[in-house]
Amino acid sequence: MKASSPITGAPSHPIVSRRVAVQAGAIGLLGLGVDHLTALRAIASPEQHAPARSVIFIFLSGGLGQHDSFDPKPDASAEIRGEFQSIPTGTPGLRICEHLPMLAARSRLWSVVRSLTHSSNDHSAGHHVMLTGRSDLPTGFDSTRPRPTDWPSIASVIGATITPRNNLPPAVVLPERIVHSTGRVLPGQFAGIMGARRDPWFIEASAFDPVAYGAFPQYEFDHQDRPHTTPNRKAFQTPELSLPEGFATSRLTDRLNLLGYLEKQCAGIDRLQSAQFDAYRGAALSLLTNRQVRQAFDVRDSDPRVLEQYGNNAFGWSLLMARRLVSTGVSLVQVNLGNNETWDTHGNAFPHLKDSLLPPMDRAVSALLDDLNDQGMLDSTLVVMAGEFGRTPRISVVPNAYKLPGRDHWGHVQSVFFAGGGVQGGRVVGSTDRIGGYASSDPQTPESMAATIYRTLGIPSIAAWHDDLDRPHQVYHGEPISGLF
Numbered sequence: 511m512k513a514s515s516p517i518t519g520a521p522s523h524p525i526v527s528r529r530v531a532v533q534a535g536a537i538g539l540l541g542l543g544v545d546h547l548t549a550l551r552a553i554a555s556p557e558q559h560a561p562a563r564s565v566i567f568i569f570l571s572g573g574l575g576q577h578d579s580f581d582p583k584p585d586a587s588a589e590i591r592g593e594f595q596s597i598p599t600g601t602p603g604l605r606i607c608e609h610l611p612m613l614a615a616r617s618r619l620w621s622v623v624r625s626l627t628h629s630s631n632d633h634s635a636g637h638h639v640m641l642t643g644r645s646d647l648p649t650g651f652d653s654t655r656p657r658p659t660d661w662p663s664i665a666s667v668i669g670a671t672i673t674p675r676n677n678l679p680p681a682v683v684l685p686e687r688i689v690h691s692t693g694r695v696l697p698g699q700f701a702g703i704m705g706a707r708r709d710p711w712f713i714e715a716s717a718f719d720p721v722a723y724g725a726f727p728q729y730e731f732d733h734q735d736r737p738h739t740t741p742n743r744k745a746f747q748t749p750e751l752s753l754p755e756g757f758a759t760s761r762l763t764d765r766l767n768l769l770g771y772l773e774k775q776c777a778g779i780d781r782l783q784s785a786q787f788d789a790y791r792g793a794a795l796s797l798l799t800n801r802q803v804r805q806a807f808d809v810r811d812s813d814p815r816v817l818e819q820y821g822n823n824a825f826g827w828s829l830l831m832a833r834r835l836v837s838t839g840v841s842l843v844q845v846n847l848g849n850n851e852t853w854d855t856h857g858n859a860f861p862h863l864k865d866s867l868l869p870p871m872d873r874a875v876s877a878l879l880d881d882l883n884d885q886g887m888l889d890s891t892l893v894v895m896a897g898e899f900g901r902t903p904r905i906s907v908v909p910n911a912y913k914l915p916g917r918d919h920w921g922h923v924q925s926v927f928f929a930g931g932g933v934q935g936g937r938v939v940g941s942t943d944r945i946g947g948y949a950s951s952d953p954q955t956p957e958s959m960a961a962t963i964y965r966t967l968g969i970p971s972i973a974a975w976h977d978d979l980d981r982p983h984q985v986y987h988g989e990p991i992s993g994l995f
Contacts (some may be wrong), residue, residue: 533988555884562675562932564836564887565963567664567844568829568875569641570896571688571696572633572853573924575901577800578863579607580622580925583946590903591599592917593860601936608869612876617936619879619888620929621994623938625949626896628956631919633851634847637688638698639921641665643960644987648702654694660702664823664960665710667985668842670701670975678803683844684837685715685746685828691850693720703977713807715831716824716849719744723852725870729861733854734912746810746827751880777785806834819881824848825874833881836891841967847871853897857912859905879929881989892966896959900924903947923949926959928994933964939993965990 574590577583582596582605597607599617606614606622613620628645630636634653639645642661650659662670665681672680688696701708722744724731810817810828820826825847828967832843847869855862875895882888901917908916923942929935940952964973964985973985 525964526591526884532625562839563890563892563966564840565668565842565931565966566630566829566832566836566878567842567894567895567963568893568927569638569688569844569846569895570853570871570895570897571846572851572855573636573897573899573901573919574853575855575859576624576923576942577901577917578855578859579610579868580927581624581942582607582945583944589905592905594864602626604936604938607860607868609864610872612872616876618878619935620893620927620941621885621933621935621937621941623926623928623954623959624635624942625923625952626926626954626956626959627923627949629919630921631899633690633695633828633854633898633919634698634739636919636921639956640896640898640959641698642702643956643963645956652697656695656697656700656702658702658706660697660700662704662708663699663710664703664963665699665842665844665974666701666704666708667964668967668969669710670704670708671973671985672841675841678839679711680711680841681716681844682713682840682842683710683846684713685824686718686832687712688825688846689712689718689850691720693718702977703836705978705984710844713831715807715828716744716746718849718946720850723850724939725821725823725874727823729823729825729866729870731866733856733858733862735858746824760991770987775919781961791847793871801840803835806818806831806838820877821870821873823870823874825870826877829874829878830881831854833885833887835879837887842963847895848873856907856918857916858914859916861914875927882930888930889932890930892963893927893929894959894963895927897924903945920947922947926954928962928991933994938993939991952993955988958991961988962990962994963984 526844577590578594582594583591584596584605595608597608597611597614598605599614601617604617609862622765628636628639632653635651638647638651638660641663643659643664648661650657665683669679669681674680683699687699690696696941700706701710720780721732722730723733726744726746761823809827812830816830817826820830821907828845828847832845853867878886878893882891899919899921900923902920905915905917907914923946941950941951942948969985971986974982975985976982
């Protein structure tokens with residue numbers, strides 16, 4: 511039986527026969543697998559690949575307020591406008607928050623959709639909606655935990671439908687999973703109905719900490735302004751990637767002749783059957799033996815000038831790692847820019863945004879755009895930045911919780927940032943009403959955001975993936991946002 515490509519409408523999961531298992535096991539005696547041959551040959555004789563399209567999906571867990579970022583309302587009353595002023599950008603008529611001056615100066619490189627809307631004001635549901643690109647919640651949705659009946663995340667869909675490049679996983683999430691301060695893992699990040707084997711790769715560079723928010727170390731803060739008993743305790747750990755002691759890369763390349771012989775013995779194995787069987791071990795080998803991949807993780811050992819450009823903090827390190835990973839061949843990197851609902855500014859919103867959140871985001875995203883542009887990668891790399899929802903038009907104070915005002919959850923509208931990947935810079939798609947509460951023109955949905963990502967990566971509009979019962983599931987549930995291109 512043959513398992514065919516997941517984007518052609520036939521089964522995507524491998525059906526491994528006894529003969530396949532025995533022959534693959536022979537290679538396993540070397541600690542390698544069938545598809546590792548390609549990786550090993552790449553080590554011995556690196557190949558030049560044509561530029562391929564990639565996506566960096568920046569997720570702002572907690573929800574960034576549209577008024578306080580990309581859709582200011584300078585003519586509204588103070589309780590709507592908030593404490594921030596707006597500033598002009600390099601694009602005539604486009605104004606954004608005064609605390610995003612670096613992005614304002616680079617408006618020729620990015621555009622904003624001011625009218626993305628969905629119906630949920632709940633954190634868990636909002637995460638599920640925006641991370642899966644599906645506005646409808648699945649049957650049996652549980653806001654307290656991921657379930658196998660959840661819709662698959664955008665990262666999981668891409669992992670299942672994009673052919674790996676350079677033997678690397680197509681989709682990676684960093685620097686951590688999104689975990690609530692109570693310790694519960696938020697739904698929407700995983701493969702759901704696709705099955706756990708299609709969960710995206712998580713690079714756990716930043717361990718969970720229930721009281722640490724923001725771009726640590728220098729921008730770490732607490733939403734309630736509680737005193738830190740152990741300040742700066744959260745750490746950003748570069749993953750350990752090394753071969754076992756005494757097992758040098760030269761020893762791997764020396765085995766090519768033997769592996770070539772084994773490859774001939776395995777010529778009868780259907781490549782499509784063995785591909786998924788071997789994917790994880792193949793990716794692991796690439797991570798160990800590819801110098802460029804190892805360097806992608808070693809961001810804290812970068813040139814001090816590069817670290818200063820990005821910001822020597824968790825936001826900067828994460829986006830620098832993302833840029834390096836797409837340059838090595840990863841198709842999608844999702845960057846969770848702040849765990850534990852960092853952007854959930856119910857109260858004390860304006861000092862925290864001004865001092866701890868907007869400056870490191872402004873610097874890191876601007877550096878990412880400059881870096882991609884300087885490397886000649888911006889045209890082929892789409893950058894998307896969104897949260898699970900926007901914030902309420904009217905500011906308010908939550909009694910007995912916060913000293914100063916903020917904004918509550920608001921699914922009705924949010925601003926979503928787009929750059930690169932063919933996006934025409936300096937554009938504004940859609941608009942909101944005079945108080946920034948509802949879309950007043952060209953409303954967009956999470957489905958259209960996801961479709962824009964899928965189209966950028968070249969996934970056909972008729973693409974489908976198949977589950978373990980061979981049932982087809984369409985990749986697209988909306989149309990790409992045409993006004994961006």
